[in-house]
Amino acid sequence: MVTRVGMEVSLALADAVKLTQPDVIAAYPITPQTHIVEHLAELVADGELDAEYMPVESEHSAMSACVGASAAGARTFTATSSQGLALMVEVVYVAAPMRLPIVMAVANRALSAPLSIWPDHSDMMSVRDTGWIQIITENGQQAVDNTICSFRIAEDQRVLLPVMVHLDGFTLTHVVEPIIFPEQDAVNRFLPRNRFPLPLNPDRPVAMGEFAPPFIFTETKWAQEVNLRNSKKVITQVWEEFDKAFGRKYTPVEKYHSDGAKVLIMTMGSSGETASVAIDELRDEGMNVGQIRLRLWRPFPFEELREAVKDADVLIVMDRALSFGGPGGPFASEVKAALYNQSKKPKIVSYVISLGGRDVTVSGFKDIIRKGVEIAEKGSKNEYEIYGVKE
Amino acid sequence: MEKYAIYVPRLVKKEEKFAPGHRACIGCGEALAIRQAFKALDNNVIVVNATGCAEIFSSQLPLSSWELPWIHTLFENAAAVASGIEAAYKAMRRKGIKVPENTKVVAIAGDGGTSDIGLQALSGALERGHDFTYICFDNEAYMNTGIQRSSATPFGAWTTTSPTGKKSIGQFSWKKNMPEIVAAHNIPYVATATHGYPFDLMAKVAKAVATNGPAYVHILSACPTGWRSATDTINRQVRMAVQTGMFPLYEVENGVYRMSLDIPKLRPVADYLKTQGRFRHLSDDAIARIQKRVEVEYQKLLEKAGHGSQKTTQRKSRAGAGKISA
Amino acid sequence: MAKSESEMTWKDLEIGNIVTEPGSARVYESGTWRSQRPTYDFKKCIKCGLCALYCPEGCIGPDKDGYFEANMYYCKGCGICARECWPRVIKMVEEVE
Numbered sequence: 001m002v003t004r005v006g007m008e009v010s011l012a013l014a015d016a017v018k019l020t021q022p023d024v025i026a027a028y029p030i031t032p033q034t035h036i037v038e039h040l041a042e043l044v045a046d047g048e049l050d051a052e053y054m055p056v057e058s059e060h061s062a063m064s065a066c067v068g069a070s071a072a073g074a075r076t077f078t079a080t081s082s083q084g085l086a087l088m089v090e091v092v093y094v095a096a097p098m099r100l101p102i103v104m105a106v107a108n109r110a111l112s113a114p115l116s117i118w119p120d121h122s123d124m125m126s127v128r129d130t131g132w133i134q135i136i137t138e139n140g141q142q143a144v145d146n147t148i149c150s151f152r153i154a155e156d157q158r159v160l161l162p163v164m165v166h167l168d169g170f171t172l173t174h175v176v177e178p179i180i181f182p183e184q185d186a187v188n189r190f191l192p193r194n195r196f197p198l199p200l201n202p203d204r205p206v207a208m209g210e211f212a213p214p215f216i217f218t219e220t221k222w223a224q225e226v227n228l229r230n231s232k233k234v235i236t237q238v239w240e241e242f243d244k245a246f247g248r249k250y251t252p253v254e255k256y257h258s259d260g261a262k263v264l265i266m267t268m269g270s271s272g273e274t275a276s277v278a279i280d281e282l283r284d285e286g287m288n289v290g291q292i293r294l295r296l297w298r299p300f301p302f303e304e305l306r307e308a309v310k311d312a313d314v315l316i317v318m319d320r321a322l323s324f325g326g327p328g329g330p331f332a333s334e335v336k337a338a339l340y341n342q343s344k345k346p347k348i349v350s351y352v353i354s355l356g357g358r359d360v361t362v363s364g365f366k367d368i369i370r371k372g373v374e375i376a377e378k379g380s381k382n383e384y385e386i387y388g389v390k391e
Numbered sequence: 392m393e394k395y396a397i398y399v400p401r402l403v404k405k406e407e408k409f410a411p412g413h414r415a416c417i418g419c420g421e422a423l424a425i426r427q428a429f430k431a432l433d434n435n436v437i438v439v440n441a442t443g444c445a446e447i448f449s450s451q452l453p454l455s456s457w458e459l460p461w462i463h464t465l466f467e468n469a470a471a472v473a474s475g476i477e478a479a480y481k482a483m484r485r486k487g488i489k490v491p492e493n494t495k496v497v498a499i500a501g502d503g504g505t506s507d508i509g510l511q512a513l514s515g516a517l518e519r520g521h522d523f524t525y526i527c528f529d530n531e532a533y534m535n536t537g538i539q540r541s542s543a544t545p546f547g548a549w550t551t552t553s554p555t556g557k558k559s560i561g562q563f564s565w566k567k568n569m570p571e572i573v574a575a576h577n578i579p580y581v582a583t584a585t586h587g588y589p590f591d592l593m594a595k596v597a598k599a600v601a602t603n604g605p606a607y608v609h610i611l612s613a614c615p616t617g618w619r620s621a622t623d624t625i626n627r628q629v630r631m632a633v634q635t636g637m638f639p640l641y642e643v644e645n646g647v648y649r650m651s652l653d654i655p656k657l658r659p660v661a662d663y664l665k666t667q668g669r670f671r672h673l674s675d676d677a678i679a680r681i682q683k684r685v686e687v688e689y690q691k692l693l694e695k696a697g698h699g700s701q702k703t704t705q706r707k708s709r710a711g712a713g714k715i716s717a
Numbered sequence: 718m719a720k721s722e723s724e725m726t727w728k729d730l731e732i733g734n735i736v737t738e739p740g741s742a743r744v745y746e747s748g749t750w751r752s753q754r755p756t757y758d759f760k761k762c763i764k765c766g767l768c769a770l771y772c773p774e775g776c777i778g779p780d781k782d783g784y785f786e787a788n789m790y791y792c793k794g795c796g797i798c799a800r801e802c803w804p805r806v807i808k809m810v811e812e813v814e
Binding site for chain 1: 538
């Protein structure tokens with residue numbers, strides 16, 4: 001029996017965390033993640049969730065507490081956003097090489113200055129190279145499902161890496177969406193207790209976090225890289241098992257009318273759903289256009305991306321972050337790098353859109369797509385295009 | 392001597408939780424203090440170590456000096472990581488997951504990692520009331536990075552970032568009173584100790600770890616490298632710091648102050664300052680200022696401990712009048 | 718530790734670069750650092766153990782007769798034991814080798 005409830009996505013995400021039964025939750029509030037940590041506090045206070053709720057004094061300490069708890073063998077969760085993520089960056093860098101299976105929800109929000117509480121992906125880009133597994137979600141159901149999958153992926157003994165679940169602040173966290181919640185028993189079967197193999201325990205003393213002189217540092221980083229790359233196999237396996245158990249399938253690159261399409265757009269995050277409506281309308285008008293959406297950001301799905309774009313002539317990549325003084329959209333520059341050595345590749349147009357919460361409408365997307373096709377044909381002297389600047 | 396069966400040092404545990412073969416400087420007071428502190432504890436301890444001398448000299452991949460479970464992550468988060476471990480054990484125990492009984496969490500950090508960059512994490516962990524012990528090994532500067540000043544560096548001390556010169560006396564501010572800041576958090580147990588009085592140190596560390604709730608021990612650790620002093624007199628130096636009132640030994644147990652040592656007359660601070668090259672440049676005027684301030688602070692402390700009527704008076708300096716007993 | 722620094726490969730690393738051998742630093746010969754060494758006049762030694770308590774290396778222990786002596790593999794020659802020994806058993810001399 002499947003019940004679908006209409007619920008604010010933050011609250012749904014917190015309820016999904018409850019289903020995974022974490023041991024320790026470290027929480028520091030920052031708009032727009034607040035409803036997640038608030039609802040978790042309520043669940044703990046009412047005895048519905050048995051976890052140690054730590055209202056820490058900064059995000060840096062939130063991630064540090066998660067590192068400690070995870071190293072001790074506990075299942076840990078935290079959530080943050082923009083400035084908080086930026087503050088905890090050094091600890092985020094530490095969690096991955098220490099192979100700690102922490103799960104963190106990031107409500108993507110623009111980084112200051114100027115201060116903005118509205119969504120874009122600049123915060124996601126600040127942790128791009130930290131070595132975490134990163135999954136991007138576009139709607140409430142995906143956020144709920146992937147939160148549950150993240151614990152399973154993180155704690156898999158072949159992976160043992162921290163996982164970030166990205167969801168757009170406000171446009172996802174603060175909207176009411178229809179959510180189907182898995183049953184607790186089914187989640188228990190899907191998500192067994194899988195403990196860190198060498199936790200901090202007086203019965204078996206270990207030393208974690210030693211310093212590495214040059215003779216061994218490169219080897220530690222290579223070991224980290226190999227492990228992250230190999231985790232992709234496990235991620236796709238876990239998604240397949242999730243599909244079998246709950247009937248919803250996720251893949252690293254998801255396609256929307258992209259097979260055979262000559263013009264493709266590529267999106268990350270919730271703006272992708274608005275773009276899909278634009279795709280539908282353009283297709284009704286007769287344009288041969290499709291969309292691909294990135295679900296798995298790290299490890300980067302090179303094969304799946306190359307396969308998805310192999311027949312396209314034009315690929316318009318939408319970025320919600322800007323790498324100043326550089327190639328513009330960070331996402332687009334990664335796509336360009338992934339396709340550079342392919343003998344057949346589409347013309348790539350990089351569009352920076354929707355910074356700091358300025359939504360792009362359906363007609364806006366149609367506009368971008370048409371302009372993008374023009375630019376692909378005529379060429380442009382710009383490294384990238386930026387949409388909607390008031391001039 | 393035939394009447395006594397044993398000397399007290401022989402009652403100290405033989406087992407080294409902090410193994411020899413570590414890379415501390417010759418005559419390191421911090422290494423000595425760590426060794427002594429862990430002699431007071433059992434094997435049911437998890438150590439969280441902030442970045443600093445102790446962490447570096449005990450943990451170069453692929454070797455480890457620690458016989459206990461140990462974790463190092465970053466510089467300023469020892470207290471935060473420790474609170475995470477404590478919460479994890481609490482949760483796992485409650486859920487019936489098999490974890491060793493009576494596991495204690497001990498966070499150790501230097502003065503920089505405590506009173507400067509680590510202050511926030513420490514304050515947060517103390518406020519949340521986690522059951523853990525925090526030990527600050529205070530060598531009065533950022534020694535591991537090359538003797539730079541911290542807020543724990545005493546007034547007038549030479550460091551590389553507070554060097555003496557035509558326009559500078561050395562450290563320009565008074566040493567931050569970290570034990571008082573911690574005591575203001577109203578935690579069950581705060582203590583100061585030093586390796587020159589090892590039995591006092593060991594008793595205090597054992598008491599701190601046995602305390603339910605947060606506990607803090609501040610240990611003055613001599614650094615002959617950074618203090619510019621002889622390697623063999625480190626214990627005498629820190630005892631002098633205690634006897635001059637520059638580093639008073641006391642405990643605050645549930646808000647009640649208690650002096651550890653009854654010093655009827657403080658030694659003049661000059662006796663302490665001249666044992667170290669970092670104070671060599673101080674003028675008599677500066678020394679007098681230090682003397683005055685030390686007396687004021689010590690008096691305040693005596694008052695808190697209920698000995699306010701006892702005035703701290705200065706003993707006449709016996710410098711140059713023969714041997715000074717340590 | 719089986720492998721030397723130059724031999725260690727990325728596959729030799731434990732997960733998370735964790736060191737699973739407690740106290741493995743005991744292989745390190747810190748005794749090569751010293752420029753002076755303790756010498757003993759054991760006739761005066763009362764076997765009190767204070768030198769062992771004050772050694773930063775933790776390398777002093779009783780020999781088969783119960784006299785406390787530093788382990789030269791680790792002794793860095795700081796001289797604290799000589800300074801703290803009340804019966805004046807220990808005298809620091811320059812390390813010649």
